[in-house]
Amino acid sequence: MQHAYYHYWQLLVRMVHKELQVRYKRTIFGFLWIIINPLIQMAVIGFIFPFFVKEQLPYYLLYLFTGLLTWNFFTLSLGKATSSIVFETALIKKARFPRSIIPLSIVISNVVNMLISFLLLLIPTVYLRLFAIVSIGYFFVGLVLLITFTIGLSLFSSALNVRYRDINFFVQALLIVWFYATPIMYPMRFIPHAYAPLWFLNPMTSVVQLFQHVFASYPLPSLPLFVVNTITVFIVLGFGILTFRRESQNFDDWL
Amino acid sequence: MKKILQPAILLTDISKKYEIHHEKPTLVEKFIHGRNETFWALQRINMRVYPNERVAIIGANGSGKTTLLKIICGIATPTTGAIQISGKIVSLIDIVAGFQSDLTGYQNIFINGLLIGMTEQEIMHNIDSIISFADIKQFIDVPFYTYSSGMALRLGFAIAIHAKPDILLIDEGLGVGDKNFQKKSERAIRTLLKKRITVIMVSHQLNLIKHICNRVIILNKGTITADGPIDILKQHGYE
Numbered sequence: 034m035q036h037a038y039y040h041y042w043q044l045l046v047r048m049v050h051k052e053l054q055v056r057y058k059r060t061i062f063g064f065l066w067i068i069i070n071p072l073i074q075m076a077v078i079g080f081i082f083p084f085f086v087k088e089q090l091p092y093y094l095l096y097l098f099t100g101l102l103t104w105n106f107f108t109l110s111l112g113k114a115t116s117s118i119v120f121e122t123a124l125i126k127k128a129r130f131p132r133s134i135i136p137l138s139i140v141i142s143n144v145v146n147m148l149i150s151f152l153l154l155l156i157p158t159v160y161l162r163l164f165a166i167v168s169i170g171y172f173f174v175g176l177v178l179l180i181t182f183t184i185g186l187s188l189f190s191s192a193l194n195v196r197y198r199d200i201n202f203f204v205q206a207l208l209i210v211w212f213y214a215t216p217i218m219y220p221m222r223f224i225p226h227a228y229a230p231l232w233f234l235n236p237m238t239s240v241v242q243l244f245q246h247v248f249a250s251y252p253l254p255s256l257p258l259f260v261v262n263t264i265t266v267f268i269v270l271g272f273g274i275l276t277f278r279r280e281s282q283n284f285d286d287w288l
Numbered sequence: 289m290k291k292i293l294q295p296a297i298l299l300t301d302i303s304k305k306y307e308i309h310h311e312k313p314t315l316v317e318k319f320i321h322g323r324n325e326t327f328w329a330l331q332r333i334n335m336r337v338y339p340n341e342r343v344a345i346i347g348a349n350g351s352g353k354t355t356l357l358k359i360i361c362g363i364a365t366p367t368t369g370a371i372q373i374s375g376k377i378v379s380l381i382d383i384v385a386g387f388q389s390d391l392t393g394y395q396n397i398f399i400n401g402l403l404i405g406m407t408e409q410e411i412m413h414n415i416d417s418i419i420s421f422a423d424i425k426q427f428i429d430v431p432f433y434t435y436s437s438g439m440a441l442r443l444g445f446a447i448a449i450h451a452k453p454d455i456l457l458i459d460e461g462l463g464v465g466d467k468n469f470q471k472k473s474e475r476a477i478r479t480l481l482k483k484r485i486t487v488i489m490v491s492h493q494l495n496l497i498k499h500i501c502n503r504v505i506i507l508n509k510g511t512i513t514a515d516g517p518i519d520i521l522k523q524h525g526y527e
Contacts, residue, residue: 036407044402051399055390127385128404129362129377282365285358286306 045134045141052142067146068153071101078218090220095157096249100217100241102154106147107183107237108208114139114187115204118195122288132281136191140183151248158248168247175243178266182236185270192273192280195287215241220251236262236269294374296455296486297337297360302369304330304355304510329355330510333369339454342487344497344518346526347507353490354459356507357381360488361457375454375486378404383444389433393424393443396432400447414450421476422446423469442469449476456480458489494526 057063075098082093090096114136118125121135151172158164194200215237216224224232232238239262242254254262308325330352337343345353358364359371361379386403387396397418401411411418419425422442427435435443481487481500491497497504497518504521506514514524 040402040405040407043408047399047402047408051388051391051395054395055388058390123382123385124403126363127382128379130403130405285364 041131041134044130045138048134048138049141049145052138053145056142064146064149067105067150071098071105071150074101082218086219086223092161092163092249095161095163096220096245096251097218099154099244099248100215102147102150103179103241103244104212104215104217104237106143107179108212110140110143110183111186111190111204112208115190115194116201118191118284119198119201119288125284125288132284133188133277136187137184140180140187144180151244154248163248163250171243171253172247175240175247178236178243178263179240181270182240182266185266185273188273188277189269192277195280195284211235211237216245217241220245221254222252233258233261234265236265238262293338295336296339296341296373296375297335297488298370298372299333299335299360300370300372302330302333302335302356302359302366302371303328304352304359304364305367328510330359330366333510333512335505335512335515337486337488339375339486340484341503342481342501343489343503343505344501345488345490345505345507346492346497350509351507352510353507355510357457357459357488357490360455373455376405376452377455377457378448378451378453379457379459380445380448381457381459383448384437384440385444387432387440387444389431391432392430393419393428393432393435397443397447400444401451404448404451406447406451410450410452418443418446418450421449421472438466438469445473445476449473449480453480453485455486455488458487458491460491460493494521497521 057066060066062069075094078101079094079097082097117135117139118132124130124135125132155164190200190204214232214235216232221229221232221238221242239254239259242251245251246253253259305326305328308327333356345356347353355364357379359366360373361377361381362373386400388399391399394415397415398408398411401418402408406414419428422439422445424435424439424443427439432440487500489497489501498521502518504514504516504518505512506520506524514520
């Protein structure tokens with residue numbers, strides 16, 4: 034048993050390494066794409082948004098960029114992990130190994146990229162004197178929530194996508210809408226009170242708010258929101274693991 | 289003193305049902321049609337293979353040989369029944385699968401080796417031997433997409449052969465690559481066979497079977513119709 038975990042770990046490390054090496058092979062900007070992408074988004078949204086909202090938001094570009102980095106991690110991971118099992122059919126048909134390594138390696142390789150980009154984001158935050166020591170704690174809470182949620186959803190969607198290829202299309206469509214349902218362009222206080230409970234359904238709300246607090250000094254998520262979001266995240270993880278376990282036994286039948 | 293020998297492979301009442309999907313079903317179709325057509329690829333297979341036995345599985349196309357092999361190596365899960373394996377299984381099925389075209393040969397050896405159950409340490413220990421066996425020393429730092437299909441085959445075979453299997457699964461022919469490498473790979477398999485190793489082999493080549501195996505299992509439409517020493521081939525009209 035000891036040996037099995039050790040072997041799982043070694044294979045996972047290699048697969049993450051592979052993901053990182055392969056992603057930006059034969060590109061000119063390489064790793065920089067992880068920053069360029071949200072920079073372009075930030076430039077466009079940051080240009081247009083003030084036309085609609087007359088109120089000046091403090092450090093709005095920093096706020097926006099924090100949310101975009103978080104969101105990019107989420108979309109890249111979930112988007113790629115969903116089709117990963119189908120994409121790696123050759124591996125599934127070759128040997129017996131824990132199938133969960135395939136989606137996990139994608140999520141974890143994106144975590145590495147995200148951490149590096151957050152490190153770069155720290156430069157303006159510290160320069161503008163927005164960084165506080167307690168923020169480190171909030172940062173890790175946000176990180177745990179985000180990674181747990183992404184892994185849970187990825188396990189769920191990648192497993193179901195083997196049998197129902199609609200899942201992939203559904204996830205791609207969902208991610209576009211979901212972006213607007215998350216306080217990335219706008220702060221939560223713009224939402225009328227009557228509608229605020231809707232954001233309780235979206236765990237990404239707490240996640241981005243935690244990061245926006247850390248990097249741009251915006252308010253933390255309210256406690257009830259945070260509690261509900263956290264519970265949802267762990268329920269999703271449970272569902273993801275159960276679904277993956279059940280479905281992974283029959284991956285070979287459907288590929 | 290009686291020693292109870294633990295079987296290397298123990299299959300109890302294994303059945304495998306496949307759903308016939310002419311097209312991948314979409315969610316909508318699933319709701320409209322409800323249950324799918326099914327067929328049984330294997331039915332009530334009982335099989336006990338002891339260490340060091342060399343078993344050939346033969347049967348017509350569609351008799352369930354490949355499904356059985358997949359179930360033994362854990363790629364497919366039986367619909368019902370229990371399976372017990374003791375020892376490390378390595379299959380020579382699909383030996384070129386799973387190579388990453390953007391990685392170098394060296395990096396691929398590690399990923400492939402880990403996938404078939406070796407540890408990093410085992411791979412590290414055997415890396416020189418794997419490279420020289422595959423005869424790709426010049427190309428070891430070159431991306432895999434530049435490899436010829438012969439090189440890919442040789443590398444896949446070299447990794448599998450170094451995985452120190454307790455149970456070896458062989459599908460169809462052994463020969464890979466050109467004449468020279470075929471000789472080399474046959475020699476390597478013969479060396480493996482000198483050790484205490486269990487072999488399950490699916491093949492149509494009777495000569496090869498007679499040469500390697502000491503037991504035959506005949507499959508027909510998903511059930512075992514005969515199981516015994518290699519001599520039973522004659523009784524069942526295989527000559």
